[in-house]
Amino acid sequence: MKKTILSGNEAIARGAYEAGVLVASAYPGTPSTEILENIVQYSEVDASWATNEKVALEVAIGASFGGGRALCTMKHVGVNVAADPLFTLSYTGVRGGLLLVVADDPELHSSQNEQDSRNYAKFAKVPMFEPSDSQEALDFTRLAYEVSEQFDTPVMLRTTTRISHSKSVVTTGDRVKNLPAPALERNPAKLVMLPGNARKRHPIVEQRTLDLEEWSATQSFHRVEEGTSDVGIITAGVAYQYAREALPDASVLKLGMVNPLPKKLIRDFAARYKTLYVVEELDPFIEDQIKAMGIEIIGKDILPICGELSTGIVRQALTGKKAATGVKGALQTLPSRPPNMCPGCPHRGVFLALNKLKAYVTGDIGCYTLGFMPPLSAMDTCICMGASIGNAVGMTKVLPVEQKQNVVAVIGDSTFLHNGINGLLDMVYNKSSTTLIILDNRITAMTGRQDNPASGYTLMNEESYEVDLAEICRAVGVKHVTVIDPYELDNTRELIRTEMARTEPSVIITRRPCMLMKRDVVEKKPPLFVESGKCTGCKVCLQIGCPAIEWDAAAGKRGEAKVNRHLCVGCSQCRQVCKFDAFGVCND
Amino acid sequence: MTDIKNVLLAGVGGQGILLASEILSEVLMLAGFDVKKAEVHGMAQRGGSVVSHVRYGKKVLSPTISDGTADVLFGFELLETCRYLSLLKKGGQVIVNNVRISPPSVALGQQDYPENIPGYLRAAVDDTHIVNGMELAEQAGDIRTVNVVLIGALSLYLDIEKALWIQAIKAMVPERFLDINIRAFELGRESGITD
Ligand SMILES: Cc1ncc(C[n+]2csc(CCOP(=O)(O)OP(=O)(O)O)c2C)c(N)n1
Numbered sequence: 001m002k003k004t005i006l007s008g009n010e011a012i013a014r015g016a017y018e019a020g021v022l023v024a025s026a027y028p029g030t031p032s033t034e035i036l037e038n039i040v041q042y043s044e045v046d047a048s049w050a051t052n053e054k055v056a057l058e059v060a061i062g063a064s065f066g067g068g069r070a071l072c073t074m075k076h077v078g079v080n081v082a083a084d085p086l087f088t089l090s091y092t093g094v095r096g097g098l099l100l101v102v103a104d105d106p107e108l109h110s111s112q113n114e115q116d117s118r119n120y121a122k123f124a125k126v127p128m129f130e131p132s133d134s135q136e137a138l139d140f141t142r143l144a145y146e147v148s149e150q151f152d153t154p155v156m157l158r159t160t161t162r163i164s165h166s167k168s169v170v171t172t173g174d175r176v177k178n179l180p181a182p183a184l185e186r187n188p189a190k191l192v193m194l195p196g197n198a199r200k201r202h203p204i205v206e207q208r209t210l211d212l213e214e215w216s217a218t219q220s221f222h223r224v225e226e227g228t229s230d231v232g233i234i235t236a237g238v239a240y241q242y243a244r245e246a247l248p249d250a251s252v253l254k255l256g257m258v259n260p261l262p263k264k265l266i267r268d269f270a271a272r273y274k275t276l277y278v279v280e281e282l283d284p285f286i287e288d289q290i291k292a293m294g295i296e297i298i299g300k301d302i303l304p305i306c307g308e309l310s311t312g313i314v315r316q317a318l319t320g321k322k323a324a325t326g327v328k329g330a331l332q333t334l335p336s337r338p339p340n341m342c343p344g345c346p347h348r349g350v351f352l353a354l355n356k357l358k359a360y361v362t363g364d365i366g367c368y369t370l371g372f373m374p375p376l377s378a379m380d381t382c383i384c385m386g387a388s389i390g391n392a393v394g395m396t397k398v399l400p401v402e403q404k405q406n407v408v409a410v411i412g413d414s415t416f417l418h419n420g421i422n423g424l425l426d427m428v429y430n431k432s433s434t435t436l437i438i439l440d441n442r443i444t445a446m447t448g449r450q451d452n453p454a455s456g457y458t459l460m461n462e463e464s465y466e467v468d469l470a471e472i473c474r475a476v477g478v479k480h481v482t483v484i485d486p487y488e489l490d491n492t493r494e495l496i497r498t499e500m501a502r503t504e505p506s507v508i509i510t511r512r513p514c515m516l517m518k519r520d521v522v523e524k525k526p527p528l529f530v531e532s533g534k535c536t537g538c539k540v541c542l543q544i545g546c547p548a549i550e551w552d553a554a555a556g557k558r559g560e561a562k563v564n565r566h567l568c569v570g571c572s573q574c575r576q577v578c579k580f581d582a583f584g585v586c587n588d
Numbered sequence: 589m590t591d592i593k594n595v596l597l598a599g600v601g602g603q604g605i606l607l608a609s610e611i612l613s614e615v616l617m618l619a620g621f622d623v624k625k626a627e628v629h630g631m632a633q634r635g636g637s638v639v640s641h642v643r644y645g646k647k648v649l650s651p652t653i654s655d656g657t658a659d660v661l662f663g664f665e666l667l668e669t670c671r672y673l674s675l676l677k678k679g680g681q682v683i684v685n686n687v688r689i690s691p692p693s694v695a696l697g698q699q700d701y702p703e704n705i706p707g708y709l710r711a712a713v714d715d716t717h718i719v720n721g722m723e724l725a726e727q728a729g730d731i732r733t734v735n736v737v738l739i740g741a742l743s744l745y746l747d748i749e750k751a752l753w754i755q756a757i758k759a760m761v762p763e764r765f766l767d768i769n770i771r772a773f774e775l776g777r778e779s780g781i782t783d
Contacts, residue, residue, distance in 0.1 A: 166624055308652075326675050327712055335694050337691035339634035370634065542696050
């Protein structure tokens with residue numbers, strides 16, 4: 001027993017360790033990524049980055065069927081990818097306990113949509129816990145393994161950004177001992193989901209949900225906090241904290257498991273209060289089910305479905321009390337500060353070329369999605385991981401001939417391996433003439449530089465086979481595959497121009513490690529500077545959108561570019577675009 | 589909930605805000621408070637605007653600070669400090685690093701960086717303290733210690749023993765960078781005394 005301060009993600013990693021987990025598999029995704037990054041510290045756990053969420057869950061299922069406790073984690077949209085195994089896993093049940101942690105992102109801090117994973121738990125008929133702080137994240141994770149084995153079901157645990165990325169004080173425990181040792185054990189009637197077998201499993205799943213509902217109503221992970229007013233609030237997760245703080249006098253039914261709902265508990269609680277509210281983030285998930293029970297309750301009529309809640313929002317909605325007003329700024333419109341590609345980012349030159357070539361770019365998800373931002377402004381679509389290729393293929397099917405060759409798909413190395421290969425197979429098989437650019441920065445950068453099958457290392461920092469992206473492309477039938485260093489701006493642009501014009505499928509791999517690479521493969525170079533007097537103020541260097549280059553209106557005759565030496569990494573892309581040789585290299 | 593104190597850290601991705609809030613929450617825990625801190629990783633760190641919410645007291649509920657309730661706005665950059673003024677309660681305090689980092693529109697010459705933010709902050713908030721963090725960090729020996737310089741400045745205004753701050757820094761900073769960070773902390777703390 002030790003008191004420390006842990007993030008929700010660290011607490012989940014700790015809880016899984018304490019629960020005796022043997023295998024943890026995941027694909028990175030904000031805000032879930034740090035769970036696996038933290039579990040690596042426990043040498044008893046085999047932790048790995050899978051190629052995508054579907055594979056991650058399948059790895060966890062395999063470990064469970066072998067008799068070990070297994071953990072799988074992902075961000076909310078990852079469940080879309082892993083949904084296929086999940087729904088049938090619900091039928092087979094588990095052998096070793098299996099927990100799937102899903103991190104939702106209300107407010108879309110780092111996501112492409114705001115989907116509410118609780119719907120998945122109901123849809124797949126799987127129990128789901130929802131912690132409201134780091135201590136519960138740890139406790140519920142431990143508990144999930146007992147529930148999983150007791151009820152022969154996978155269990156889900158839903159966090160949100162404010163749980164995963166908030167730290168609070170936690171008391172930790174010890175790892176459980178004496179779990180049954182894994183060993184092969186055949187049970188095909190339960191694990192081979194042919195229609196005849198699955199048909200028999202379905203009623204078992206339905207009964208399991210009823211059993212869970214009844215059992216859950218008696219458990220201490222739900223609790224009633226008696227208040228002094230005649231207002232009752234039903235809530236769960238981080239929303240509980242906001243509600244508790246906003247209405248300290250209300251009585252609260254705090255749910256620890258949100259699927260299935262403990263209907264009896266809810267009915268008893270509801271009967272005692274004149275006014276009832278349900279406070280939950282995103283969808284009216286609890287609310288709709290309570291209303292279907294014939295109970296009158298107020299929820300999304302006064303609380304937003306979109307975005308995060310806060311104490312202020314809940315207080316204003318439930319009490320009508322205006323939120324406190326802070327200090328008023330006399331400065332009205334402040335320049336915004338969106339995220340940007342880092343100085344020296346190897347993606348930059350590719351998007352500069354795409355911009356200049358006026359390509360229509362079907363995009364994908366990663367750091368390179370920032371190619372959308374001005375001044376590069378060279379991304380036209382972005383749906384989900386891997387979508388760039390299929391989108392380009394489909395688009396060129398409908399476009400008039402003279403526009404077909406304008407379309408270029410771009411995808412990162414990790415995203416390509418996640419499920420972009422499927423799109424490329426389709427592109428070749430169905431005779432598209434699209435060009436694909438694989439932005440190979442040797443790492444999964446956006447989520448914090450995780451290794452992937454092309455980086456040559458595993459999550460546990462062991463060397464591994466480094467997959468050859470060019471060979472993959474050739475193997476699926478692409479005849480024109482070229483690897484280029486994207487720092488060579490002119491060559492990169494010419495190559496893209498040539499491949500765009502080609503009426504056969506082609507792939508360009510732009511290879512150059514990310515500037516933030518963990519292993520020291522990126523040599524540090526001295527920063528550049530602008531030689532005063534040589535700069536003519538043409539602003540061409542500003543068009544590459546490097547955070548280290550800034551316009552100084554007061555310098556020179558009509559203003560000059562200036563390099564921030566603390567930010568510059570000496571990549572010299574700016575030097576290549578300057579027609580006046582105004583960039584020099586600092587020698588100190 | 590009046591026994592809860594709120595500190596909002598605001599700045600630019602890459603300035604070391606996450607380490608600073610880590611040290612701050614550690615010291616608060618060592619001092620016996622319940623602590624929560626909330627921040628966002630991922631997309632927000634690529635040079636974008638970054639905030640970290642730190643709340644402490646007897647028992648903290650919400651991990652985030654609502655509008656108009658921050659006791660201290662702890663700014664790592666001038667423009668970002670202005671951006672989050674609406675979270676500061678009336679009568680609150682501003683501790684701000686005197687540095688400008690141009691956002692993209694300013695770097696491109698399309699928008700101006702607001703002039704004289706220090707003066708403006710002083711006018712809006714009586715209790716404003718401006719720290720020349722970059723110079724002090726350079727004095728400490730590495731510009732990257734600016735986050736710890738600022739922690740040093742902040743340490744004067746929270747009622748916590750100095751020894752606990754040092755203990756927290758020791759817990760959070762790797763051994764080989766410890767000396768330089770302790771120096772940075774001391775310089776930040778002294779700057780506040782003479783402020
Ligand atoms: C299904 C799904 N899983 C995970 C994510 C989170 N995610 C966004 S970008 C990204 C990695 C991108 O890596 P890569 O393609 O190598 O591009 P880079 O960021 O390195 O440029 C991940 C894992 C997501 N958006 N969707």
